[in-house]
Amino acid sequence: MFRTKSGRRRGPAFALLAAASLVLALGGCSADTVTPGDARGKAGTDDKAGTAAGGVDCARAKCIALTFDAGPGKDTPHLLDVLKEKKVPATFFLLGKKHVDRYPEVVKRIADEGHEVANHTWTHQVLTDLDAAEVRDELSRTQDAIAKITGRKPTLMRPPQGRTDDTVSDVSRDLGLAQVLWSVTAKDYSTTDTALIRQRVLEQAHADGIILLHDIYDGTVPAVPGIIDELKRQGYTFVTVPQLLAPGKAEPGVVYRPEKDD
Template structure:
């Protein structure tokens, strides 16, 4: 039987930036093989593998069965931002759920009403850490603090505790896996990136997403950049025309579930 996981070579890199900056977010969307770091090979699991492991289970009531449907997941990092209300309007109009990997400092803190709205409108809320520091550069206690604080704020605002996180710049290692396991968090990477940190050209962002999209894709976008939200209607329209069904990351894995400490892509 073939392995249900994929392995990617990783290397250790250092980041001189301690806080959240646009440049740091730019590096987050560089080629995945450069963004993933650690002391060992990184093992990631594809959505289809998660579903295969739960082959005998029924699909949850009221959700899309991605074993049959051509599913794809829209994900947005580093919000909420001043653009998030407009994005939520678009998603509501198009009846498209998304997964939001929220940043704590200056984002969850600044826009608590948008966090509540995201939850109320059926989107999946997840963590993108508190300050966007590279987790592989931090001590175990610092990693715990980066992951604990956004979870506590999201739970306080919505009554729900996130079960997913996305490491800044996609950088992770064995220590991060271990602490995520302790905190009940699974790591989610991406298979499609628009590199929206490099351009405000919405047409270019749209084309980059469409060029890379395939079944079970996880699309990485950032709703804080000026060109990204205007690109979303075109992305949704074109992918729907290609037969895609938009789902959250947990729906993409269903009837399987993400396991804490594991990495999904």
């Protein structure tokens, strides 16, 4: 598992700005992570088992998962309009404080429109800087807040900055949460240049990939239509993270991360 160097805690603002910058450190595949292909393989290879929910078989189709972190925010309703128009499902890793609690109607809409609602902690603290009780509080508060709105607790979480360790995994397992990392990032925390965000995603996109974007930054949502259109032109099928793993199911505590193409 990934371990942070023991250091002082950083506040939510610092963590948000740094969230995507560590993707290079997460680029290689570790024996402690499971790829989407591995998840599917463990579930079986017959035709019936090979089809994900929604009729997509990612063992055969060129699948990619679009994910958004740290929302919802003011631009999320427009993003949902775009996804509805393009008929694209996404996975939303929601932040609790000042997001889930500020935009409950948007959280409900995300769930009602068939997207996967997932957990991105309560205050975006780096979980490897916390003790077990603090990790549990960060995750369980968001679990409860989402369940109050949607009637269902998430089964997926994304640790801020992708930082996880045995303590985070143990607490996640107890709470029924699998951990989902990524293989494609636009580093949209660092730019409002929509064209650049689009370019970065398209340059890194690959089959079985998981794209990390944030629906809270000004340049990101305007980039999404162009990303979707071009990847569809290239033959990609957009799926949620559970669909990407199907017929496998995300196992609590396990870290899922795609292999990046060379």
